[in-house]
Amino acid sequence: MNMIDLRSDTVTLPTADMKRAMMLAPLGDDVYGEDPSVNLLQDQMAALFGKEAGLFVPTGVMSNQLAIKAWTQPGDEVIVEKESHIFNYETAAPSMMSAVQLHPVAGTLGVFHPGDVTSAVRPDAYYYPRSTLVCIENTHNRMGGTLYPVEAMRDLRTACHAHGMGLHLDGARIWNAHIASGTPLRDYGETVDSISICFSKGLGAPVGSMLLGTQMLITKAHKYRKIFGGGMRQAGMLAAAALHAVEHHLSLLAEDHARARSFAEALSGMQSFGIDRARVQSNMVLLDFAGGPMRATEAQRRLHAEGVEIGMGTGDSLRAVFHLDLDTDAVERAIEVCRTVLD
Numbered sequence: 475m476n477m478i479d480l481r482s483d484t485v486t487l488p489t490a491d492m493k494r495a496m497m498l499a500p501l502g503d504d505v506y507g508e509d510p511s512v513n514l515l516q517d518q519m520a521a522l523f524g525k526e527a528g529l530f531v532p533t534g535v536m537s538n539q540l541a542i543k544a545w546t547q548p549g550d551e552v553i554v555e556k557e558s559h560i561f562n563y564e565t566a567a568p569s570m571m572s573a574v575q576l577h578p579v580a581g582t583l584g585v586f587h588p589g590d591v592t593s594a595v596r597p598d599a600y601y602y603p604r605s606t607l608v609c610i611e612n613t614h615n616r617m618g619g620t621l622y623p624v625e626a627m628r629d630l631r632t633a634c635h636a637h638g639m640g641l642h643l644d645g646a647r648i649w650n651a652h653i654a655s656g657t658p659l660r661d662y663g664e665t666v667d668s669i670s671i672c673f674s675k676g677l678g679a680p681v682g683s684m685l686l687g688t689q690m691l692i693t694k695a696h697k698y699r700k701i702f703g704g705g706m707r708q709a710g711m712l713a714a715a716a717l718h719a720v721e722h723h724l725s726l727l728a729e730d731h732a733r734a735r736s737f738a739e740a741l742s743g744m745q746s747f748g749i750d751r752a753r754v755q756s757n758m759v760l761l762d763f764a765g766g767p768m769r770a771t772e773a774q775r776r777l778h779a780e781g782v783e784i785g786m787g788t789g790d791s792l793r794a795v796f797h798l799d800l801d802t803d804a805v806e807r808a809i810e811v812c813r814t815v816l817d
Contacts (some may be wrong), residue, residue: 478804478811481597481785482799483647483730483757486616486678492718494778499714503707505700515717519615519671519684522720523663527692529685530713531704533721534646535561535671538681539567540640540702542607544694545668548573551603555581557616557788559644560609575603584614584623585752588633595637608634610645612651616788618750619650619734619758619795624657627665634667645792646672646683650756652726667691676727676757681712712813723798729756730759730796731780733805737794740809747773747792761792768816776815784810 478575479485490495502508516528517738522707539558542552552568554561556578560568568574579594581584596602600790607721610630612622627643645651645667654805663669668687671678685695706712738754741747746768747761760786763770770790777784779793796805 477781478800480794480796480800480808481781481783482615483675486798488680488715491722492715495714497719500712501708501710503724504709505705505707509708509710511713511717513546515713517655518686518717518720520686522659523669523671523686524660524729525663525669525686526689527687529695529699530709530716531683531699532681532704533687534568534644534670534683535564535710536670536699537566537672537685537702537718538564538609538642538644538706539571539598540695540698541668541670541687541691542568542609543572543698544691545607545640545642546572547604547606548572549603551577551596552604553577553591553605553608553639555579555582555584555610555654558609558611559615560611562616575719577605578745582809583620583728584611584617584735585620585625585626586610586630588629591630591633592637595639595710597612599655605637605639605641609642610629610666611646613647613654613756613758614775615647618753618760618787619647619756620753620795621651621655621755623655624661625717627662631665640667642666643669645669647675647756649724650676650727650731653724653758654731655792673716673719674795675802676730677716677723678713679715679719682716684716690754705780713737723742726798727757730778730798730800732796733757733796733800733802734759737805737809744817757796759794759796760787761794763792764790770805773816776810778813782811
């Protein structure tokens, strides 16, 4: 049985064309700054997002944590949305790597109002931590791929700067936000002070993320990348995959979004779970089993037995993620399996 994998957009495999690009990539030693493919990727992404410089790193977690490290001093506090990836899925790294604490604040589908952040800023007294940085996420993973409107980001940045804080964007899926909203990537980049982008999710590269910001920030992050163990040598093969992904796969995200909508529409009205179609804004669909006759864990087990892999969402829900390696036939088969074993 060929499994239909809806667990994440990280499960994609490199295409044949991407593998060829990797094999043909010009290489050098990136620790010495001599890998031409890495340098090209960093320059192109900085220009694409309107930033001064970029730093290629293995993972999105490292990119976010380098940003926090570069922005803060030990004992500072970082304001985060309470359902964010940084708060929930990065293994308490800010406390371990940067000796800072996180201040989680509830947003609305992951979106802050400026007042949410303003009320969380610590008073200027010696017995409080110093509020240094605000981190947001676009698209928002735990909310089901919801968008953070660029206008709301601009308002938030104004509030951050009024309190002397930086604004960092975990943009692991900013590509999805760009395709779904039509907002230029440069607008997103210029609306925040630093941004982490990922090539190994919807774009389908096997490895790689990047931190973008000012030259001063990236210079600091470069040092910490070495300390964190993220210096890579002939990394150009990975950079070539990322370059290929941005050039050839970015527009294909629209197909993932369309398949997510089709999936949600086809399964709306099921008795065993609910779908909030207003939250289907990119490539994810949450199936909410709360209060129904079946728990999400039981639904996950039944789907697996019939050849559909799906991941757990927040609470009593499952999360279906649509990606490059799923075609229309696979999605239609997943819909039929859901109807058969869950209704």
